[in-house]
Amino acid sequence: MITIKDMAEMLGISTTTVSNVIHGKTSEVSQKTVERVEKLLDKYEYVPNISARSLSQNSSKIIGVALKCRKDKYANLFSDPFFGELIGALEAEIRAQGYFMMIYTSNDISEIIRNVLTWNVDGLILVGMLHDDFIRIKSRYKNPTVLIDSYASREIMNYVNIGLEDEEGAYEITRYLLKMGHRRIAFLADNMEGVDYTRYLGHLRALADYGLEMKEENLLIFHPGTVERESSLRELYYRVKNYTAFMCCSDYYAVLLMNYFMDRGIRIPEDLSITGFDNNLMSRVVRPALTTVRQDVTKKGRLAVEYLLKMIQGTEFSEWDVKLPIEIVIRDSVREIRQEDAGDGAADSKDVVEKADVCGNCCNMDEKEA
Amino acid sequence: MITIKDMAEMLGISTTTVSNVIHGKTSEVSQKTVERVEKLLDKYEYVPNISARSLSQNSSKIIGVALKCRKDKYANLFSDPFFGELIGALEAEIRAQGYFMMIYTSNDISEIIRNVLTWNVDGLILVGMLHDDFIRIKSRYKNPTVLIDSYASREIMNYVNIGLEDEEGAYEITRYLLKMGHRRIAFLADNMEGVDYTRYLGHLRALADYGLEMKEENLLIFHPGTVERESSLRELYYRVKNYTAFMCCSDYYAVLLMNYFMDRGIRIPEDLSITGFDNNLMSRVVRPALTTVRQDVTKKGRLAVEYLLKMIQGTEFSEWDVKLPIEIVIRDSVREIRQEDAGDGAADSKDVVEKADVCGNCCNMDEKEA
DNA sequence: TTGTATGCGTTATCAG
DNA sequence: CTGATAACGCATACAA
Numbered sequence: 001m002i003t004i005k006d007m008a009e010m011l012g013i014s015t016t017t018v019s020n021v022i023h024g025k026t027s028e029v030s031q032k033t034v035e036r037v038e039k040l041l042d043k044y045e046y047v048p049n050i051s052a053r054s055l056s057q058n059s060s061k062i063i064g065v066a067l068k069c070r071k072d073k074y075a076n077l078f079s080d081p082f083f084g085e086l087i088g089a090l091e092a093e094i095r096a097q098g099y100f101m102m103i104y105t106s107n108d109i110s111e112i113i114r115n116v117l118t119w120n121v122d123g124l125i126l127v128g129m130l131h132d133d134f135i136r137i138k139s140r141y142k143n144p145t146v147l148i149d150s151y152a153s154r155e156i157m158n159y160v161n162i163g164l165e166d167e168e169g170a171y172e173i174t175r176y177l178l179k180m181g182h183r184r185i186a187f188l189a190d191n192m193e194g195v196d197y198t199r200y201l202g203h204l205r206a207l208a209d210y211g212l213e214m215k216e217e218n219l220l221i222f223h224p225g226t227v228e229r230e231s232s233l234r235e236l237y238y239r240v241k242n243y244t245a246f247m248c249c250s251d252y253y254a255v256l257l258m259n260y261f262m263d264r265g266i267r268i269p270e271d272l273s274i275t276g277f278d279n280n281l282m283s284r285v286v287r288p289a290l291t292t293v294r295q296d297v298t299k300k301g302r303l304a305v306e307y308l309l310k311m312i313q314g315t316e317f318s319e320w321d322v323k324l325p326i327e328i329v330i331r332d333s334v335r336e337i338r339q340e341d342a343g344d345g346a347a348d349s350k351d352v353v354e355k356a357d358v359c360g361n362c363c364n365m366d367e368k369e370a
Numbered sequence: 371m372i373t374i375k376d377m378a379e380m381l382g383i384s385t386t387t388v389s390n391v392i393h394g395k396t397s398e399v400s401q402k403t404v405e406r407v408e409k410l411l412d413k414y415e416y417v418p419n420i421s422a423r424s425l426s427q428n429s430s431k432i433i434g435v436a437l438k439c440r441k442d443k444y445a446n447l448f449s450d451p452f453f454g455e456l457i458g459a460l461e462a463e464i465r466a467q468g469y470f471m472m473i474y475t476s477n478d479i480s481e482i483i484r485n486v487l488t489w490n491v492d493g494l495i496l497v498g499m500l501h502d503d504f505i506r507i508k509s510r511y512k513n514p515t516v517l518i519d520s521y522a523s524r525e526i527m528n529y530v531n532i533g534l535e536d537e538e539g540a541y542e543i544t545r546y547l548l549k550m551g552h553r554r555i556a557f558l559a560d561n562m563e564g565v566d567y568t569r570y571l572g573h574l575r576a577l578a579d580y581g582l583e584m585k586e587e588n589l590l591i592f593h594p595g596t597v598e599r600e601s602s603l604r605e606l607y608y609r610v611k612n613y614t615a616f617m618c619c620s621d622y623y624a625v626l627l628m629n630y631f632m633d634r635g636i637r638i639p640e641d642l643s644i645t646g647f648d649n650n651l652m653s654r655v656v657r658p659a660l661t662t663v664r665q666d667v668t669k670k671g672r673l674a675v676e677y678l679l680k681m682i683q684g685t686e687f688s689e690w691d692v693k694l695p696i697e698i699v700i701r702d703s704v705r706e707i708r709q710e711d712a713g714d715g716a717a718d719s720k721d722v723v724e725k726a727d728v729c730g731n732c733c734n735m736d737e738k739e740a
Numbered sequence: 741t742t743g744t745a746t747g748c749g750t751t752a753t754c755a756g
Numbered sequence: 757c758t759g760a761t762a763a764c765g766c767a768t769a770c771a772a
Contacts, residue, residue: 001487001490003764003765003766004765004766004767005765005766013742013743014742014743014744015743015765015766015767016742016743016744016767016768017741017742017743019766019767019768020742020767023767028741028742029741029742030741030742033741033742045510047484047487047488048488048765048766049425049488049490049764049765049766050421050488050489050490051420051421051422051424051425051430051489051490051764051765051766052421052425052748052764052765052766052767053765053766053767054421054748054766055419055421055422055425055747055748055749055750055764055765055766056747056748056765056766056767056768057748057766057767058748060421077458078448078454078455078457078458079451079454079455079458079651081449081451081454081651083454084448084449084451084453084454084457085448085449087448087454087457088447088448088449088475091473091475092475095474095475095476100472100485100489101472101473102470102471102472103461103471103473104465105461105462105465106465114417115470117371117417118417118418118419118420119420119421119470120371120419120420120421140415255655256655259654259655259657262657281449281451281652282651282652282655284629285625285626285629285652285655285656286655286656286657287629287632287656287657373748373749373750374749374750374751375749375750383758383759384758384759384760385749385750385751385759385760386751386752386758386759386760387757387758387759389750389751389752390758393751397757398757398758399757399758400757400758403757403758418749418750419748419749419750420750421748421749421750422748422749422750422751422764423749423750423751424750424764425748425749425750425751425763425764425765425766426749426750426751426752426763426764427750427751427752427764428764741772742771742772743770743771743772744769744770744771744772745768745769745770745771746767746768746769746770747766747767747768748765748766748767749764750763750764751762751763751764752761752762752763753760753761753762753763754759754760754761754762755758755759755760755761756757756758756759756760
């Protein structure tokens with residue numbers, strides 16, 4: 001590892017000159033010197049030491065990406081293809097802009113804060129944070145920050161969020177279910193804050209349009225990492241006859257349920273309709289293909305990086321709330337039911353046969369490692 | 371951001387003493403001073419500056435993870451859940467060990483080298499590199515390096531690879547297909563080097579056991595990123611009647627093909643059997659569930675980090691080649707055919723109906739961004 | 741056109 | 757027990 005100092009000594013010139021050549025401040029340097037330096041640069045394949053540069057410039061060229069994983073410690077967050085896609089998009093864009101990406105996944109906000117400060121990252125992207133988390137981080141970390149999929153309240157300064165028309169998406173897909181004749185619809189989420197809560201509001205609005213109220217027994221909340229448990233799935237299975245449709249807050253859950261139910265003889269969509277949210281790889285690959293809400297994850301990632309860099313370069317957004325459009329993707333997981341059927345919905349689900357589970361691993365995915 | 375110097379000044383003591391307290395070298399410091407320093411540490415929530423530490427220690431606490439993506443520039447590598455799982459496992463383990471992870475995905479080896487050197491990473495994990503790439507990297511980067519899923523030749527020093535019983539896996543699953551009566555088996559891979567080539571060898575060995583030879587038309591190679599193209603899929607579709615089974619080198623491809631074929635009326639496994647490799651999320655979620663080769667991705671990641679840290683701590687492995695065991699997972703994507711049927715295999719595939727593609731996005735996933 | 745000097749935050753050596 | 761000082765590699769203000 002050759003350094004600027006080494007080369008300066010070799011050529012009998014000062015480090016300043018070498019540095020100037022490296023940074024193309026060639027107007028200040030004689031042509032001869034430039035050539036001599038460049039020859040060495042090339043010969044020894046000089047690579048700058050970022051730590052040193054960070055220290056002297058007080059800028060690290062790192063973009064931190066922090067994901068709060070509310071799951072168990074050992075669960076693998078990236079099992080959900082949504083996160084895989086998002087991380088991939090972020091990485092590509094960050095690199096394309098000449099920055100470096102450092103990921104932190106933790107359920108401990110102080111750990112995230114420590115990491116971000118210790119690396120002196122130039123900017124921070126927070127995924128799926130709740131209001132309080134954001135406040136805590138901002139109280140210690142002063143550099144530009146962009147949120148993805150967060151719903152922090154408006155009082156905060158420098159609030160930039162790249163989100164989705166969540167309310168609209170939930171509204172539209174609920175309306176679709178209603179239009180298809182469904183009346184007893186279960187709403188499944190893993191929390192009642194942020195994104196999921198907003199989707200819940202959209203769900204309510206659609207119901208209201210049809211003069212319906214949300215019944216308590218239709219609201220199914222399973223904390224993150226618990227839906228995958230056999231006990232939860234079994235519970236849902238026993239309650240399935242109460243509904244004609246499940247509306248899930250992610251494709252991940254929808255696909256999980258769909259397979260669990262199908263493996264036990266419930267026909268989708270004949271006995272039960274089901275919808276997802278995200279339009280990720282699995283929703284397209286599963287059969288029957290999942291009716292869901294499309295979002296452009298790649299664009300989400302790219303926009304987040306774009307805004308962040310603008311902020312790093314000095315642009316001030318005192319408040320900015322991007323909501324990417326959604327789109328309903330109708331595939332094959334929802335059936336139309338005539339209104340007179342609606343009353344007894346999955347009535348024929350009494351025929352359900354307890355079948356061997358050919359998908360054992362699938363249901364316990366996240367428990368494997370624990 | 372308070373620094374050691376700041377605190378030293380406040381207390382009227384030297385930075386050395388503060389540093390000693392921070393690192394628990396408390397035997398050298400009086401009890402009083404320790405307390406005074408700790409109070410400040412706490413009050414100002416001191417966080418060390420890693421750049422400075424890197425510089426003075428010549429050790430960055432960073433583990434680099436480099437993925438060579440041979441796909442198009444804009445393709446998202448993490449679409450394949452295998453990589454998502456692997457990255458998740460690596461991240462968790464690296465963090466648990468008190469290190470930081472920095473990811474580079476690039477098809478340009480020099481770029482990877484530059485990044486690794488510029489950050490002075492303490493250790494490097496290379497995923498899916500070929501022999502030449504490894505040599506190039508090692509010629510410039512001298513710190514510990516662990517390979518994942520590589521097949522570099524044995525002459526190299528400090529060669530540590532965490533791999534799989536690839537040959538065995540391919541052998542077993544091919545034998546299974548043969549046992550089920552299949553004789554006209556297509557072998558689908560995206561290259562003929564490294565992992566895929568080893569799997570090919572296993573495939574050949576199984577065929578030989580049955581006194582069969584590999585026919586040229588049974589070897590299907592599609593370069594990375596090209597299988598997803600409509601044209602490739604269509605080509606495969608037209609050739610499908612020549613085979614009774616497809617053996618794919620990844621679940622990703624298997625699932626891709628399976629859905630494309632099914633959407634066009636080919637019944638799986640009745641008309642065509644299909645197998646994968648990895649046992650990732652999709653293989654479990656798809657229907658018919660995919661018969662495949664199981665590997666423990668989480669363990670792969672954990673082992674890689676484990677070995678790397680041992681090397682960083684000074685253990686010398688002059689050569690080490692871990693091959694994790696595989697296991698055939700029999701699900702529903704392969705049917706048994708009587709030997710007399712084998713001759714005309716997918717004969718009834720002449721009934722195939724060209725159906726609307728309900729899975730439009732799926733096939734062009736990677737082209738969306740291009 | 742080139743060089744000198746200084747600072748960034750931390751750790752380590754060695755002397756008091 | 758404590759402190760002064762140098763060193764890590766780079767960039768920059770200021771001199772020459």
